[in-house]
Structure formats: C-alpha cells, structure tokens
Amino acid sequence: MKGKSAAVIGSGIAGLAAAIRLAVKGFDVTVFEAAAEPGGKMGEKTILGYRFDTGPSIFTMPQLIDELFQLCGKNPRDYINYQKLNPVFNYFYEDGTVINAPHGAEKFAEEIASKTTEEKETVLRFLQACETKYKLTHKVFLERSLHKPLNYLNYETLYGVLNFGKIQAFKTMNEANHRQFKDPRVIQLFNRYASYNGSNPFSAPATLNVIAHIEINMGAYFPVGGMYSVISALYKLAAEMGVDFKFNTVVSSIITANGKATGLRTAETAYPFDIVVSNMDVFNTYQDLIPDAPKPKLTLRQPKSSSVIVFYWGIMKMFPELGLHNIFFSRSDKEEFHYVFEKNRVFADPTVYVHVSSKVNESDAPEGCENWFVMVTVPNNSGQDWDRFVRLTRKNVIAKLNTALKTDVQPLIGCEAILDPRRIEAETFSAFGAVFGNASNSPYSAFLRHPNFSSKIKNLYFCGGSVHPGPGIPLCLLSAKIATDLVK
Numbered sequence: 001m002k003g004k005s006a007a008v009i010g011s012g013i014a015g016l017a018a019a020i021r022l023a024v025k026g027f028d029v030t031v032f033e034a035a036a037e038p039g040g041k042m043g044e045k046t047i048l049g050y051r052f053d054t055g056p057s058i059f060t061m062p063q064l065i066d067e068l069f070q071l072c073g074k075n076p077r078d079y080i081n082y083q084k085l086n087p088v089f090n091y092f093y094e095d096g097t098v099i100n101a102p103h104g105a106e107k108f109a110e111e112i113a114s115k116t117t118e119e120k121e122t123v124l125r126f127l128q129a130c131e132t133k134y135k136l137t138h139k140v141f142l143e144r145s146l147h148k149p150l151n152y153l154n155y156e157t158l159y160g161v162l163n164f165g166k167i168q169a170f171k172t173m174n175e176a177n178h179r180q181f182k183d184p185r186v187i188q189l190f191n192r193y194a195s196y197n198g199s200n201p202f203s204a205p206a207t208l209n210v211i212a213h214i215e216i217n218m219g220a221y222f223p224v225g226g227m228y229s230v231i232s233a234l235y236k237l238a239a240e241m242g243v244d245f246k247f248n249t250v251v252s253s254i255i256t257a258n259g260k261a262t263g264l265r266t267a268e269t270a271y272p273f274d275i276v277v278s279n280m281d282v283f284n285t286y287q288d289l290i291p292d293a294p295k296p297k298l299t300l301r302q303p304k305s306s307s308v309i310v311f312y313w314g315i316m317k318m319f320p321e322l323g324l325h326n327i328f329f330s331r332s333d334k335e336e337f338h339y340v341f342e343k344n345r346v347f348a349d350p351t352v353y354v355h356v357s358s359k360v361n362e363s364d365a366p367e368g369c370e371n372w373f374v375m376v377t378v379p380n381n382s383g384q385d386w387d388r389f390v391r392l393t394r395k396n397v398i399a400k401l402n403t404a405l406k407t408d409v410q411p412l413i414g415c416e417a418i419l420d421p422r423r424i425e426a427e428t429f430s431a432f433g434a435v436f437g438n439a440s441n442s443p444y445s446a447f448l449r450h451p452n453f454s455s456k457i458k459n460l461y462f463c464g465g466s467v468h469p470g471p472g473i474p475l476c477l478l479s480a481k482i483a484t485d486l487v488k
C-alpha cells in the first residue's frame with residue numbers, strides 16, 4: 001500500500017479521524033483546509049482572557065477518540081484526558097422546577113421522581129427501552145455502511161430486523177415520550193434530545209431516544225483543557241503519523257477521469273491523488289466540487305437540520321447555581337419547534353442552553369468571572385433577516401435568564417462574540433448554515449443519509465456530519481471509520 005496517496009478535504013473532527021486512519025493504512029495523506037486552524041465547527045476562540053469552545057460542548061463516547069490513538073500504537077492518555085460528569089445537566093423550568101440530572105439511570109430516575117410527578121420505575125423502564133434501541137441499532141446502523149448489501153448478511157442485522165418494532169422507527173419521539181410519561185416537564189426533557197442532531201421531536205423517529213441512553217446511561221465527559229483539546233490532540237497525532245496539512249487552502253474541484261477521482265484542484269494548483277475523501281458538507285461537495293457528476297437527488301433534497309445562534313459572553317460574576325451544562329426550557333417546546341421547522345423563524349421564548357466550561361476548566365475565565373456559551377436552536381439559513389433575529393433573540397434570552405437567575409445579566413457581559421447561521425455557512429461551508437446536514441425528521445432521512453462513498457465516482461469517499469451515520473462528534477468519528485474501512 002505504501003506510496004498510495006490520499007487527499008482529505010476539510011479538517012473537521014471527521015476529516016482528522018479519516019486522515020489518521022488512512023495514514024495507519026499506509027497512505028501518504030494530505031489534508032486541505034480552508035481555515036487557518038483544524039477543527040471546523042469544533043473551534044476555539046479567546047476574547048479578553050475568556051476562552052470559548054465555539055462549537056460542541058456535550059461530549060460522549062470518548063472511546064472513539066481513544067481508538068484512534070490505539071490504532072497508531074499510542075497511549076491516548078499521553079495526549080488527552082477526560083473527566084466524567086456528575087451531574088451532567090441542570091434543567092431549569094419556567095415554573096421554578098430545577099432538575100440536577102446525575103449520571104446513571106438509577107440516580108437520574110430518583111432525581112426525576114423527586115422533582116416531578118413521574119415514578120422512578122417509569123423512568124427506569126424508559127431508559128431501559130432506550131438502551132435496547134441502542135443495542136439493536138449501533139452495530140447495524142452506526143458502525144457500518146448501510147449502503148453495501150453484504151453488510152446485511154450477519155447476525156446483528158438479522159437480530160435488528162427481527163426486533164425492528166422495538167426501535168420505534170415509525171413513531172415520533174414526542175409520541176413515544178408522551179405514551180411513557182404524563183408529566184410535561186419530563187416529556188420536554190426527553191424531547192430535547194432531538195436537538196442534538198438538529199431535528200424536530202414532533203416528527204423525528206423515536207429511535208433517536210438512543211441519545212438519552214448514550215448521555216444518561218453511558219455517560220457524558222469533558223476533556224481536560226476544554227473541547228478544543230480533542231482537536232489539538234488529534235491534530236498532533238495526525239502530524240506524528242506523517243499527515244501533511246495545507247491550511248488556508250480552499251479546494252475548488254475534485255478532478256475525475258474515466259469515472260474515478262484522480263485528484264483535486266485549488267486556486268493555484270492541481271494535485272494528483274489515488275483517493276479523495278470529502279469532509280465538506282456533501283450537499284456543497286456535489287454543488288461546488290463535482291457540479292457535473294450525477295446527483296443523488298432524493299438524499300440531497302431532504303430538508304436540512306436546524307441551525308443555532310450562539311452568544312459567547314464573558315460574564316463578570318460567578319453563578320453557583322449553574323453547572324457545566326444548563327438548560328432553561330421554553331414554556332412550549334411544541335411552539336418552539338413549530339417556529340424553527342415550519343415557520344422558519346426564531347421563537348420569542350426559546351430553550352436556552354448555557355454552557356460554562358470555566359466551571360471545570362477554571363483558566364477559561366478571569367478570576368471571579370465565567371465564560372458563558374449561550375445557544376438557542378434556530379432555523380437554517382433561507383435568507384431570513386438574521387441581524388433582526390439575532391437582536392430579538394439576544395433580548396429574549398437575556399430577559400429569560402434575568403428571570404430564572406434573578407439578576408440583570410446585561411451589565412455583567414464584559415465581552416461578546418456571536419455565531420449565527422450565516423457565519424456557520426460561510427466559515428465551515430455548511431449548506432444553508434445547517435449545523436447537522438439533513439434533519440432526521442423522517443425514517444428515510446434519519447436512516448438513509450448519503451453513503452460514505454460515491455456510487456458513481458470510484459475512489460471518492462465522504463465523512464462528516466452530513467453523511468452516514470450522522471452528525472455530532474461520535475457519529476462523525478464513526479463516519480470516518482466506515483469511509484476508510486471501505487478503502488481497499
């Protein structure tokens with residue numbers, strides 16, 4: 001294999017993982033990245049002494065990161081360490097209820113039973129069903145290409161097919177959660193997991209309840225040094241494995257000949273390669289890099305996921321009632337998701353996520369201060385007046401936090417940066433500024449994302465949140481594994 005060359009377009013987490021895996025396979029790997037730094041959506045910025053992770057903050061399944069180091073014969077602990085979170089989330093409701101959600105089904109169910117009208121046993125039964133869904137789907141769906149017929153001929157898939165009813169693919173998350181629980185606060189808590197992949201719990205299949213299992217039963221973690229430490233560690237590993245990085249370099253097209261990818265072009269140069277892996281959003285890969293190739297129209301036409309507005313605030317005070325992850329719920333998730341997915345507008349009372357990494361990584365904020373990452377779910381970019389929506393959202397978020405925290409947040413904001421769908425689109429080449437590729441709002445779009453290979457162009461592969469098996473750090477890492485496992 002030595003001497004074969006591979007190009008990876010993009011150094012998002014999936015691009016880095018694909019580059020490392022290809023280097024392990026013996027390829028000479030070059031990563032082309034438009035930005036000046038690796039990481040894509042998983043970035044980092046520092047303003048006036050406050051450090052912010054710009055994208056992901058909820059981190060599960062760290063074993064998938066460790067696996068990359070082990071593949072390279074390295075000890076992951078020499079590069080990156082994680083802390084297991086307990087409690088995982090603080091949930092604040094409009095009626096004053098506060099749930100401090102601990103790790104582990106037993107303790108979680110006890111906390112829910114003590115703060116709501118649900119029985120502990122009901123919560124445990126629900127989490128057990130989420131675990132069953134995970135067991136039925138992860139080998140079949142998350143760890144393999146669904147687009148290769150041979151992958152259906154094995155015990156796990158047969159078992160999955162025989163138990164298909166249990167994954168509740170044809171029931172929505174909200175229907176399943178409603179059937180299980182009577183307390184609207186608990187339904188809202190579990191519905192919220194749809195936003196982890198930019199979907200609508202009122203239409204997304206209840207199979208997505210596996211996310212609750214991954215976070216509550218398997219556990220959430222936080223990397224020592226913050227989320228960007230994961231990117232720094234993978235970048236270091238890739239460089240040690242001989243991967244060459246070309247930053248500030250936009251790929252303008254993929255070169256093809258006789259139905260094969262044979263290289264790529266930047267503004268200055270054409271580069272020959274034996275294989276090409278695109279970590280660029282698959283919609284934009286087709287549109288911009290291979291405009292003449294036949295397009296998988298049905299997949300590319302699926303509605304896109306939601307996007308986000310994030311306020312990065314340096315807060316000149318400490319709030320003991322906040323933890324690392326905090327949710328301030330909307331009074332109506334039904335209306336909120338209706339605004340985001342049907343009306344394409346921002347909702348006046350959004351669910352607000354406040355992530356404060358300085359709670360565990362003290363150096364992320366000056367003494368006596370906190371770094372708040374304040375995020376709400378919004379529609380993807382279809383040309384709305386985002387300046388107005390950002391202004392409105394900022395006002396509504398501050399009003400909501402003022403009430404919940406019984407304080408005036410505005411004068412505490414010492415510095416600010418803002419992310420909105422336009423910037424996500426421009427900075428990471430994500431179609432329509434959607435954070436998670438296609439929305440998983442139907443069984444088709446949830447299970448049949450674009451494959452990790454091109455069926456029309458040989459030697460062209462895809463990884464990242466816009467393709468199979470989906471978005472978020474764990475699935476992006478699995479997309480890189482599936483794509484590179486397909487490389488012969």
Ligand SMILES: Cc1cc2nc3c(=O)[nH]c(=O)nc-3n(C[C@H](O)[C@H](O)[C@H](O)COP(=O)(O)OP(=O)(O)OC[C@H]3O[C@@H](n4cnc5c(N)ncnc54)[C@H](O)[C@@H]3O)c2cc1C
Nearest residue numbers: 010012013014034040041056057058251280464465472473
């Ligand atoms: C605000 C926010 C919060 C999130 N929260 C979470 C969370 O808590 N937990 C979680 O698991 N996930 C979260 N996510 C989702 C997660 O960040 C993404 O699913 C994941 O990081 C996507 O990685 P990726 O490998 O698909 O590539 P991306 O991060 O999208 O990176 C693609 C890279 O390719 C480069 N590129 C694209 N086109 C070209 C080209 N033509 N030439 C050169 N370079 C190119 C881009 O510059 C970019 O660096 C969040 C995302 C955002 C934005």
